[in-house]
Amino acid sequence: EDQVTQSPEALRLQEGESSSLNCSYTVSGLRGLFWYRQDPGKGPEFLFTLYSAGEEKEKERLKATLTKKESFLHITAPKPEDSATYLCAAPEGGAQKLVFGQGTRLTINP
Amino acid sequence: DAGVIQSPRHEVTEMGQEVTLRCKPISGHNSLFWYRQTMMRGLELLIYFNNNVPIDDSGMPEDRFSAKMPNASFSTLKIQPSEPRDSAVYFCASSLGASQPQHFGDGTRLSIL
Numbered sequence: 001e002d003q004v005t006q007s008p009e010a011l012r013l014q015e016g017e018s019s020s021l022n023c024s025y026t027v028s029g030l031r032g033l034f035w036y037r038q039d040p041g042k043g044p045e046f047l048f049t050l051y052s053a054g055e056e057k058e059k060e061r062l063k064a065t066l067t068k069k070e071s072f073l074h075i076t077a078p079k080p081e082d083s084a085t086y087l088c089a090a091p092e093g094g095a096q097k098l099v100f101g102q103g104t105r106l107t108i109n110p
Numbered sequence: 111d112a113g114v115i116q117s118p119r120h121e122v123t124e125m126g127q128e129v130t131l132r133c134k135p136i137s138g139h140n141s142l143f144w145y146r147q148t149m150m151r152g153l154e155l156l157i158y159f160n161n162n163v164p165i166d167d168s169g170m171p172e173d174r175f176s177a178k179m180p181n182a183s184f185s186t187l188k189i190q191p192s193e194p195r196d197s198a199v200y201f202c203a204s205s206l207g208a209s210q211p212q213h214f215g216d217g218t219r220l221s222i223l
Contacts (some may be wrong), residue, residue: 096160
């Protein structure tokens, strides 16, 4: 069964304290690994797609990387506005049906 | 450019009533998805359409749920009759196609009393 597992469930950091979020997946025929950010009361907002092992993508203080078994979302010198739930997802069976992880709730304290 | 538009944003109704959720996808997107999000189960896909045709409805919980896409710019998700366990946030998303990112609306928060 295709699965996406995120860790940790919650992470609390001080402003400026860098860290990484993990997303491990067991999906056959991976056709993209997606990262989203979700703020309270909002829908998930698309951040990145990674298609092959070794690929990296960056946006402001965020960098996403991909290996054959997992993806990392690195956050460098975070600010309070980076506080959100970060979700990763992979297409089930290589199709369009996305399987989402449970998310990591990130809190950045000023 | 307008994103995915969902209505209503909030719906509170009594058990047994019919509920209709609406979605307008991003213009030009040919895939549309309906999700449900709860604390216990996270984000789950209910059904998706390609070019207005339902492709996979295996996530629809039971026959009380139905979805339609009469044209490329409109879709509905209907629950009849509604039950308290249907309370959740329902999201609609659209994309340009396979392996393309899905873009989400801000959801409908549904409460069934």
